[in-house]
Amino acid sequence: MSGEVKGLRPIKIEDLLQRTVYDVDEEPHIEIIDERGVPKELVKLCPCSCYSMVGERLLYSYEGCLECGLCRVLSEPWGLRWEYPKSGRGVQYRFT
Amino acid sequence: MSNSNVPSKFDVVVVGAGPAGSSAAYLLAKAGFKVLIVERGRGAGTKELYGGKIYAPPLREVWPNLDKEAPIHRWVTTERLSFVWKGRVTTLDFKLGRRVAFTTYLTEMAKWMADKAVEAGAVLVDEVRVDEIITEGGKVIGIRSGPDKLYADIVVDAEGVNRILLEKLGLAEKINPDTVALGVKEVINVGKKAIEERLLLTENEGMAWLLMGDITQGIPGGGFIYTMKDTIALGLVLHIGKAYEAAKSGALKDTVPMMLEKLRVHPYFSRIWRDADVLEYGAHMTIEGGLRYMPKKLYMNGLVVVGDAAGLLLNTGYTIRGVDFAVYSGKLAAEAIIKAFENGGPTEENLSLYEHMLKQSFVYKELVKHSGIVKMMEDPTFFTKLPAIVNGMMGKLFEADYEEPTVLEALLESFREEEMSLTRFLLKMFSVVSRL
Numbered sequence: 420m421s422g423e424v425k426g427l428r429p430i431k432i433e434d435l436l437q438r439t440v441y442d443v444d445e446e447p448h449i450e451i452i453d454e455r456g457v458p459k460e461l462v463k464l465c466p467c468s469c470y471s472m473v474g475e476r477l478l479y480s481y482e483g484c485l486e487c488g489l490c491r492v493l494s495e496p497w498g499l500r501w502e503y504p505k506s507g508r509g510v511q512y513r514f515t
Numbered sequence: 516m517s518n519s520n521v522p523s524k525f526d527v528v529v530v531g532a533g534p535a536g537s538s539a540a541y542l543l544a545k546a547g548f549k550v551l552i553v554e555r556g557r558g559a560g561t562k563e564l565y566g567g568k569i570y571a572p573p574l575r576e577v578w579p580n581l582d583k584e585a586p587i588h589r590w591v592t593t594e595r596l597s598f599v600w601k602g603r604v605t606t607l608d609f610k611l612g613r614r615v616a617f618t619t620y621l622t623e624m625a626k627w628m629a630d631k632a633v634e635a636g637a638v639l640v641d642e643v644r645v646d647e648i649i650t651e652g653g654k655v656i657g658i659r660s661g662p663d664k665l666y667a668d669i670v671v672d673a674e675g676v677n678r679i680l681l682e683k684l685g686l687a688e689k690i691n692p693d694t695v696a697l698g699v700k701e702v703i704n705v706g707k708k709a710i711e712e713r714l715l716l717t718e719n720e721g722m723a724w725l726l727m728g729d730i731t732q733g734i735p736g737g738g739f740i741y742t743m744k745d746t747i748a749l750g751l752v753l754h755i756g757k758a759y760e761a762a763k764s765g766a767l768k769d770t771v772p773m774m775l776e777k778l779r780v781h782p783y784f785s786r787i788w789r790d791a792d793v794l795e796y797g798a799h800m801t802i803e804g805g806l807r808y809m810p811k812k813l814y815m816n817g818l819v820v821v822g823d824a825a826g827l828l829l830n831t832g833y834t835i836r837g838v839d840f841a842v843y844s845g846k847l848a849a850e851a852i853i854k855a856f857e858n859g860g861p862t863e864e865n866l867s868l869y870e871h872m873l874k875q876s877f878v879y880k881e882l883v884k885h886s887g888i889v890k891m892m893e894d895p896t897f898f899t900k901l902p903a904i905v906n907g908m909m910g911k912l913f914e915a916d917y918e919e920p921t922v923l924e925a926l927l928e929s930f931r932e933e934e935m936s937l938t939r940f941l942l943k944m945f946s947v948v949s950r951l
């Protein structure tokens with residue numbers, strides 16, 4: 420289709436996450452315990468791109484987590500320690 | 516729960532201040548029960564994310580003044596369904612004859628519902644994550660958060676789709692990826708005037724717009740657009756089991772957030788919000804097929820399960836009804852609990868009334884009636900071929916330079932292009948439709 424709207428470009432996930440309010444806990448609420456029980460497809464599927472491949476290793480950082488539960492569903496119970504953040508911490512939705 | 520103002524024994528503890536928990540708490544508090552709602556978020560609503568449209572009639576049974584008091588953004592007066600394929604878009608546009616559903620933020624609506632429960636006398640304790648539902652001799656006796664325990668005659672589990680507590684309790688199994696979907700959503704700050712001008716709405720009129728096609732890159736699911744008062748909700752819903760397969764096989768090109776961003780900058784749709792900023796981004800899980808998600812039992816001695824945790828959500832592909840089903844199940848649970856106490860207490864036998872009432876209600880009947888659509892939603896024929904064929908045909912009809920094909924020629928040609936035979940397609944559709 421012609422007539423693309425000028426100047427509109429996809430926002431990178433790092434920038435997109437700036438729009439969302441967090442109160443990040445000092446301690447992670449999710450941790451990889453055993454990589455073999457966590458699918459690397461999460462690099463594509465996690466909605467905040469919390470998962471990344473560095474070489475052969477699957478790394479995880481919890482700060483941008485949107486608490487959707489997807490990685491818990493796709494991982495083995497022994498692969499992840501998955502909890503909701505405590506004391507009201509984590510993502511703070513406002514207009515959703 | 517270190518809060519010293521909070522007594523340590525309640526009649527009812529409700530886990531989760533979502534639509535299901537707050538409606539149950541409201542009705543029980545109104546009936547004179549001592550009710551505690553425990554919510555992990557900072558206030559009710561801060562962990563909520565959904566599409567955008569709520570059916571009013573079931574909510575009015577709980578809050579008769581809903582239309583006057585609730586934070587309603589717009590009444591849905593237009594429903595649209597678009598087939599999107601390779602830059603072509605074919606849209607059905609329906610103007611409703613009456614008002615049945617409204618748009619709002621669930622963050623706002625959940626807060627309103629929890630406020631109602633508190634006004635009726637329930638106590639809301641937020642910023643407390645429940646870690647376990649505790650039992651003694653096969654009977655639920657309360658909850659635990661960290662080292663703190665709190666006892667109640669009955670616990671209402673309203674924890675939502677990600678039902679960690681029910682799994683720990685052994686009432687639900689580990690979630691099967693084929694029974695859930697991932698929703699991602701952006702809230703775009705379009706402004707009231709621009710929304711109304713660009714979508715041909717007047718004040719208070721709203722639009723619900725579902726999209727189907729290559730925007731989900733072959734994964735069963737779709738897109739949604741809902742008009743709020745001055746913002747637009749834009750999102751994607753993706754079947755998790757199939758998304759995982761697509762990522763694994765390499766068929767999935769983009770990350771999930773990039774898929775949504777590509778929809779936001781889509782040449783056609785983006786003109787609606789061309790000059791507006793993204794206010795917020797988020798994600799939440801939802802249920803694909805309610806019946807398949809339902810735990811074997813929705814009650815036990817001292818416990819009932821309501822809302823998403825109980826699998827009470829209808830996802831037909833063109834509509835998600837979760838909030839009204841959750842509220843209605845909260846209402847039925849409250850009624851059953853009141854009856855159970857009249858008959859001697861919340862024993863397993865007395866609480867079986869809840870499941871009985873639920874099965875007699877529209878909620879369960881709707882889930883059974885629409886169970887066929889769940890199969891259809893997993894069928895790639897439906898998700899990829901239908902939008903391709905519809906747009907292929909429209910293209911042939913309206914993009915011809917000199918010789919226009921007849922409608923039948925256009926239809927057959929677009930089937931041929933998609934390597935589908937018309938008879939096979941019709942048979943497939945028939946087998947699906949007969950199950951609807």
Ligand SMILES: Cc1cc2nc3c(=O)[nH]c(=O)nc-3n(C[C@H](O)[C@H](O)[C@H](O)COP(=O)(O)OP(=O)(O)OC[C@H]3O[C@@H](n4cnc5c(N)ncnc54)[C@H](O)[C@@H]3O)c2cc1C
Nearest residue numbers: 531533534535555565566567568645675698822823837838
């Ligand atoms: C992308 C998407 C689009 C949707 N679109 C629509 C729509 O347009 N219309 C519609 O009607 N429905 C829609 N739904 C479904 C709807 O959001 C749900 O069905 C509804 O919110 C379920 O209500 P609930 O009270 O059962 O659970 P929830 O709303 O999930 O509430 C659960 C509450 O429990 C709290 N909680 C969870 N665990 C704990 C714990 N351990 N301790 C303390 N608190 C806890 C949570 O913080 C939350 O507040 C959509 C859902 C999604 C994801």
Ligand code: SF4
Nearest residue numbers: 465484485487488490
């Ligand atoms: S819960 Fe969701 S957002 Fe958080 S890390 Fe897992 S997949 Fe990503």
